Amino acid sequence: xxxxxxxxxxxxxxxxxxxxxxxxxxxxxxxxxxxxxxxxxxxxxxxxxxxxxxxxxxxxxxxxxxxxxxxxxxxxxxxxxxxxxxxxxxxxxxxxxxxxxxxxxxxxxxxxxxxxxxxxxxxxxxxxxxxxxxxxxxxxxxxxxxxxxxxxxxxxxxxxxxxxxxxxxxxxxxxxxxxxxxxxxxxxxxxxxxxxxxxxxxxxxxxxxxxxxxxx
Amino acid sequence: xxxxxxxxxxxxxxxxxxxxxxxxxxxxxxxxxxxxxxxxxxxxxxxxxxxxxxxxxxxxxxxxxxxxxxxxxxxxxxxxxxxxxxxxxxxxxxxxxxxxxxxxxxxxxxxxxxxxxxxxxxxxxxxxxxxxxxxxxxxxxxxxxxxxxxxxxxxxxxxxxxxxxxxxxxxxxxxxxxxxxxxxxxxxxxxxxxxxxxxxxxxxxxxxxxxxxxxxxxxxxxxxxxxxxxxxxxxxxxxxxxxxxxxxxxxxxxxxxxxxxxxxxxxxxxxxxxxxxxxxxxxxxxxxxxxxxxxxxxxxxxxxxxxxxxxxxxxxxxxxxxxxxxxxxxxxxxxxxxxxxxxxxxxxxxxxxxxxxxxxxxxxxxxxxxxxxxxxxxxxxxxxxxxxxxxxxxxxxxxxxxxxxxxxxxxxxxxxxxxx
Numbered sequence: 313x314x315x316x317x318x319x320x321x322x323x324x325x326x327x328x329x330x331x332x333x334x335x336x337x338x339x340x341x342x343x344x345x346x347x348x349x350x351x352x353x354x355x356x357x358x359x360x361x362x363x364x365x366x367x368x369x370x371x372x373x374x375x376x377x378x379x380x381x382x383x384x385x386x387x388x389x390x391x392x393x394x395x396x397x398x399x400x401x402x403x404x405x406x407x408x409x410x411x412x413x414x415x416x417x418x419x420x421x422x423x424x425x426x427x428x429x430x431x432x433x434x435x436x437x438x439x440x441x442x443x444x445x446x447x448x449x450x451x452x453x454x455x456x457x458x459x460x461x462x463x464x465x466x467x468x469x470x471x472x473x474x475x476x477x478x479x480x481x482x483x484x485x486x487x488x489x490x491x492x493x494x495x496x497x498x499x500x501x502x503x504x505x506x507x508x509x510x511x512x513x514x515x516x517x518x519x520x521x522x523x524x525x526x527x528x
Numbered sequence: 529x530x531x532x533x534x535x536x537x538x539x540x541x542x543x544x545x546x547x548x549x550x551x552x553x554x555x556x557x558x559x560x561x562x563x564x565x566x567x568x569x570x571x572x573x574x575x576x577x578x579x580x581x582x583x584x585x586x587x588x589x590x591x592x593x594x595x596x597x598x599x600x601x602x603x604x605x606x607x608x609x610x611x612x613x614x615x616x617x618x619x620x621x622x623x624x625x626x627x628x629x630x631x632x633x634x635x636x637x638x639x640x641x642x643x644x645x646x647x648x649x650x651x652x653x654x655x656x657x658x659x660x661x662x663x664x665x666x667x668x669x670x671x672x673x674x675x676x677x678x679x680x681x682x683x684x685x686x687x688x689x690x691x692x693x694x695x696x697x698x699x700x701x702x703x704x705x706x707x708x709x710x711x712x713x714x715x716x717x718x719x720x721x722x723x724x725x726x727x728x729x730x731x732x733x734x735x736x737x738x739x740x741x742x743x744x745x746x747x748x749x750x751x752x753x754x755x756x757x758x759x760x761x762x763x764x765x766x767x768x769x770x771x772x773x774x775x776x777x778x779x780x781x782x783x784x785x786x787x788x789x790x791x792x793x794x795x796x797x798x799x800x801x802x803x804x805x806x807x808x809x810x811x812x813x814x815x816x817x818x819x820x821x822x823x824x825x826x827x828x829x830x831x832x833x834x835x836x837x838x839x840x841x842x843x844x845x846x847x848x849x850x851x852x853x854x855x856x857x858x859x860x861x862x863x864x865x866x867x868x869x870x871x872x873x874x875x876x877x878x879x880x881x882x883x884x885x886x887x888x889x890x891x892x893x894x895x896x897x898x899x900x901x902x903x904x905x906x907x908x909x910x911x912x913x914x915x916x917x918x919x920x921x922x923x924x925x926x927x928x929x930x931x932x933x934x935x936x937x938x939x940x941x942x943x944x945x946x947x948x
Contacts, residue, residue: 368872368943388879402870406813418793418805419877448816450867 315379316344317393317471317503319365324374326360334360337528338374342505344471347498349514350507352524358507359399359476361524365505366396366474378472392420395465397475401457405450409441409460412449413467420468432467438493439463440486454481462490466497473497475506479513491516541938547621549858553851554626558633560844560851562641567648570638571740574631574652575725578659578744581627582721585667586714588623593671594773597867609762613755616668616766624664631656651738655728658741662748663724667717669751673758674713675769682706682772707776720747791815799889806878806886810863811893818862824894827852828901835909845911849902849920856898857927860891864935871943880940887932895924 319342326335334357342348350358363369365376367387376383383390403412413432417423436445441459444452449460458481465473473494479487494517498504508514514521565573593616596602602612635652639645681687687705724743731739758765791811799807814820831848839845863869874883899921906912 366872368875387875391876394876396872396876398872402872404809404813404869404873405867406816407809411809411812415805415809415877418808 316501318343318379319472319503320377321365322375322377324361324364324376325372326357326364326369327372333372333527335364335524335526338522338526340522342503344501344503345498346520347494347504347506347518349518349521350505350524351511351514351521356524357526358524361522361526362399362474362476362505362507366394366398367391368398392468393471395468395470395473397458397461397465397473397478399476401454401461403449403457403460403464406448408448409436409445409452409456409463412460413463416464416467422467422469435463435466438489439466440489455483455486458482459486462493466493470502472503473505475504477508478506479508479510487513545934546858546861547625549854549861550622550626551629553854553858554629555633556847556851556854557626558630559637560847561630562634562637563839563841563844565638566641567638567645570635570652574634574656574659575729575740577631577634578656578663578725579722581631581660582663582725583718584627585623585663585721586718589620589667589671589717590710590773592620592623593668594675594770596770599767599770599774603767609759609766612766613759613762616672620664620668624660627660627664628657631660652740655738655741658748659725659728659744662741662744662746662751663721665751665755666720666747667751669754670713670717671710672762672765672769673754674709675772676765678706678709678776679768679772681709682775706772710776800885803878803882803886803889806882807889809877810868810886810890813868814863814890817868818859820856820859820894823859824852824856824898824901827855828898828905831902832905835905835912840911842911846916846919849898850923852898853920853924853927856894857891857924857931860887860928860931861935863887863890864938866942869939871939874939875943880936883939884932884936887935888928891928891932895921895928898924 321338321340321342324335324338325333327333338361350361352358360369364371365383367383367390370384378390378393381389407415410432413435414423414428417428417432422428439459439462441456441463444456445460449457452460458478462475462478465475475494478490478494482490491513494504494506498517504517506514506517561573561577562570596615596619602615607615632653635649635656639649682705687708690708691705721744724747725740727743727746728740731742755762791808793804793808796804796808796811827849831852834844834848878886899917902912902917902920906914906917
């Protein structure tokens with residue numbers, strides 16, 4: 313039986329260099345089955361927060377623990393459980409979406425030669441990435457890039473999804489599909505953290521919110 | 529502020545290291561080629577190498593100039609057309625700097641083998657330098673101008689009709705219509721470059737005065753005149769050419785490998801299982817964009833030809849493979865660029881140690897064929913021995929380890945400083 317994921321943040325603080333605090337005194341407990349919306353104006357600290365809990369940035373002080381271990385001390389172990397849609401299209405430009413998703417599945421140990429090719433195709437169908445999935449990522453439109461990142465985030469069978477503006481550049485039909493995927497993800501007892509400026513999307517998805525700037 | 533700039537400085541440093549490495553390879557090649565030649569022999573060797581440069585230039589120029597990662601930044605900053613021209617020549621350094629190093633090393637090294645001849649060396653050095661600059665100016669201008677023309681071929685009726693008639697006559701080219709003007713330019717640049725060398729040699733022969741570079745000078749003037757004439761509209765031509773080559777090289781709408789089968793995962797049975805995926809993502813991208821395999825094959829074949837031609841100089845015999853090894857590993861450094869290995873992709877797929885090992889194995893991929901090619905040379909040639917082979921294999925291992933470690937350090941630092 314899978315362990316229920318638990319992400320515990322304690323007194324998180326972040327400042328860049330000698331600048332003023334971006335985040336301070338943030339403590340929160342994210343349990344399996346929760347969907348949390350990160351809201352706030354541009355530059356309020358949402359992306360910084362997502363970078364901190366995806367271990368791309370390190371806190372000035374405080375701790376982020378996943379199932380009892382400090383994620384910044386065990387980055388690789390933690391990221392095995394995480395799917396990320398970041399604020400930038402950080403993907404290798406000379407791989408295809410098909411190869412990227414396969415690489416994620418293989419690196420997470422969820423690939424098997426018999427069934428995974430079909431699972432991969434089904435995942436692309438879910439996010440509505442058409443046959444151009446076999447073209448180089450560097451040639452994609454911003455919407456296709458976004459769909460690829462979402463597919464790659466889901467491919468490794470994660471228990472946490474960290475999504476920074478996941479609906480950006482998606483057409484209406486794709487937004488609907490992604491919303492359904494995310495609702496299904498949460499209903500299976502996983503943790504979802506999502507930032508977006510589209511309030512209606514967050515309202516349809518989230519049960520709790522953290523408002524930024526968060527400085528206590 | 530200092531720390532946030534660090535990754536970008538490191539990326540720039542990688543570019544500089546590559547530039548120094550290929551220039552150094554050019555310098556060593558010049559020394560190796562000059563060998564024990566003196567006097568008139570050096571002139572003949574210089575002409576021959578200038579012809580080789582014309583051929584290299586014809587193929588490498590568009591790849592070196594386009595596409596540019598920072599094109600959106602250029603559009604935002606909207607620099608003067610002259611600045612865009614400077615940026616193009618900056619990108620082209622990787623082609624012309626090693627050529628300059630090589631073409632200057634030939635007379636200089638030759639002079640060291642014999643006494644005096646200062647005036648002769650100076651004249652030949654000036655001729656060689658003029659030759660490289662002239663051919664480069666001409667080739668770069670031709671390729672800049674061919675971009676907009678290629679777009680017409682790619683999207684208009686002319687290209688489609690031509691391809692159709694070729695197919696009907698059973699001579700399918702298998703290339704996009706837009707690449708036909710580029711291929712023609714490749715042939716024209718190579719042919720004119722070589723003819724310019726022949727013209728110079730002929731003029732020198734009939735006049736008795738040093739006119740070796742006269743042909744290249746003429747081409748250079750043609751290129752310079754073209755650049756000056758279009759300097760006010762260089763921005764239009766730059767963005768048009770850039771747009772076309774970006775489409776051509778990134779191949780949107782086409783298959784990623786142009787009909788070839790990409791490297792299968794199972795082919796990496798020689799890589800440890802826990803890093804196999806990382807190596808696979810690197811090698812698939814390299815096969816598409818970094819031609820290490822072609823470099824190694826060409827290098828080994830040229831080396832066999834060198835041995836077959838009866839070269840006796842031990843220095844040339846030992847150093848030539850070292851140039852190929854240096855170039856091979858310098859090319860590997862390109863995999864440290866963000867377009868191939870973005871830092872967050874790296875972080876999500878493996879640990880720092882796994883990536884270090886993966887880079888090591890990816891570097892070793894072409895070491896085996898290279899060692900086999902050199903081993904064959906050691907077996908067949910009386911002048912190459914097993915000690916040399918051991919030296920080359922050791923040198924390659926050291927370079928592979930150094931390259932992997934350096935790439936790892938850069939990417940780890942980039943991750944550490946990018947968001948902190």
